[in-house]
Amino acid sequence: MKPCIVGIGGAGGSMLKPFLQNLDLNLMIHDFAGNDRLTYGDVKGIWLESQTADVEKQKDHYYGNSIKGQYPGYLICHGGVNEDSSTNTFLKNKYGFDLKAQGYDRRAEYLKGLFEIFELDENLKRLCSHEFGGYDNALSDYMWKIGIRPLTIISTGGSTSVKDETVSSAKSKRSKPLPELLRCFLKPRNLNSDQNTKRCDCILFLASLGGGTGTGFINPISSAVRLDEPIFPIFALGMLTEKGEDSPQTSEGQRDLAAVIALYDLLTKESGKGIDGLILMDGQILKERFENYSAMDGMIYEAMKPLLDIRNYPGDEQQDEAQAFRRVLWDRDAKNPMEQEDAIQKRLFPPVLIPCYYTQPDWNGDLKSLVEGALGKKGHVSSLGLDGRLFPCDPEKAERALVFIRGFFELTEIKKAVMDRTGLSEGKIKVYRKLGDSRSEDVLILLRNPYGGEIGAHKDKGTLEWRFHDIIAESIEYIEKNEMNILSYHSYKPLTKEYMWKYFYQSGGIKDQLYKSLKYLESGRKPFFCRELRIFGESAKLSQAEEQIMVSTNLEEQITCISRREAERLLMEKGIIH
Ligand SMILES: Nc1nc2c(ncn2[C@@H]2O[C@H](COP(=O)(O)OP(=O)(O)OP(=O)(O)O)[C@@H](O)[C@H]2O)c(=O)[nH]1
Ligand SMILES: [Mg+2]
Structure with a gap:
């Protein structure tokens, strides 16, 4: 490509x-x-x-x-x-x-x-x-x-x-x-x-x-x-x-x-x-x-x-053309390109790909050390920078591996080395052999969605669940402690502030969704982001009258409207109104 x-x-x-x-x-x-x-x-x-x-x-x-x-x-x-x-x-x-x-x-x-x-x-x-x-x-x-x-x-x-x-x-x-x-x-x-x-x-x-x-x-x-x-x-x-x-x-x-x-x-x-x-x-x-x-x-x-x-490696099919690569990424085990294309159209979410890279001098020729250099040794979940994983993850949880390798290696040997490390079956490993520069040999392995399926994996330092749990928890804390900073961005008009408030703080908004994501990560559910969310979308829509007030220049009206909405929100939270 x-x-x-x-x-x-x-x-x-x-x-x-x-x-x-x-x-x-x-x-x-x-x-x-x-x-x-x-x-x-x-x-x-x-x-x-x-x-x-x-x-x-x-x-x-x-x-x-x-x-x-x-x-x-x-x-x-x-x-x-x-x-x-x-x-x-x-x-x-x-x-x-x-x-x-x-x-x-x-x-x-x-x-x-x-x-x-x-x-x-x-x-x-x-x-x-x-x-x-x-x-x-x-x-x-x-x-x-x-x-x-x-x-x-x-x-x-x-x-x-x-x-x-x-x-x-x-x-x-x-x-x-x-x-x-x-x-x-x-x-x-x-x-x-x-x-x-x-x-x-x-x-x-x-x-x-x-x-x-x-x-x-x-x-x-x-x-x-x-x-x-x-x-x-x-x-x-x-x-x-x-x-x-x-x-x-x-x-x-x-x-x-x-x-x-x-x-x-x-x-x-x-x-x-x-x-x-x-x-x-x-x-x-x-x-x-x-x-x-x-x-x-x-x-x-x-x-x-x-x-x-x-x-490409002599004799290997020209499989790395961009469109073919795209289909492999979405691959739902369909047999031909048209079937795959239909499968792709079935409202899937895009995959996360974790790159793992390692290089060694060409005289080494040791495939196991090359693959382990990229993916880490078996059982080593928490290497964090000590091997070739460029994002924390457990390779044994990957759905698929796409292997781009430069050097003179047998296809079956490459697959075997990756199967041994990841536990993936042969059909889930796609290998792209390239010629390289003959001074060194190297490998880039893209692991598709290497997470999920295990309760409590977020507690293991070095898993993808752990890294995402960390940034999501930090984000929630930031949302909770920085309402002024988030909503009072200097140029926002009241209308935008109102929509931003709903997006961040209203029930079902991003803060709630992120709390759900934490729970999903904790329980090993996949994927952990589940629903597209919009700031100005239908679910957050203000009525025409409310919009009118928000774009008007009358400060008193705006304050009344915001206070009323805030009171409504509190009453709803306490279950007094529905
Ligand atoms: N790899 C890399 N990361 C960088 C570099 N400079 C900044 N970063 C990282 O990128 C983050 C910020 O992203 P930027 O790319 O500067 O932000 P931006 O996309 O220009 O967005 P705004 O400036 O906020 O509009 C920083 O906090 C760093 O973590 C760089 O030269 N290389
Ligand atoms: Mg910038």
């Missing part, structure tokens, strides 16, 4: 850099079009950022402005929105959201709310469509159509291999032309037809889970992609934020909440509506092994190389 790697937010941009480095020294001395640079696996990429200051302060000027045709490029998420945009004025006045916000202060709920409004508020939809030439959303459509799509096979109508007809007809119905307003910004790129083969057949998002920008944009951009191509493979690699404060002193609780909201949303979007798989890494494990972010980012790149390697 050849992904278009999309780094989002500060961490996403840094994680993306090593993937886009030019491997061909000769090309560096020529004035070659950047798009032709030789990257590992021939990948392409783009950095999406909401803070203009962050792209301007790059010391190494690694990323140029993609709108000016520079590559590798960055794209400012709100670059298509004018200062005097009527859509933005409406949004600011009614809700207090700003399309041109410079970063989101580690708040995943900001972008979540913002994008939901675009789906629900008919007036906003009309304004947006009118101002942005048919775009449903001024941010996600811009990032997808201007930033990402030109780097993919979709830009020329080259499509995915299964159900092409369905895809094309969906496309012709839904795909919209670039609005003139945005077209004039674009310098034509050197993407003629013979370059089509060089384009990407899937998307891989890179972002930290724990910020606002990175975590907040994955779902909305995926929705924009899905409107164009329902089965285009979309994967995400999320880095869970480390423990303690981060550099601009955001507390662990706040970042954990951002991470949990993002994880909840990514993992409760049904098949065909969001991503096809979430690769999870733990920043805490990487921080214990590496001194700084740059070393961590180097490691992430190294660990993903076996997946990106396009040199």
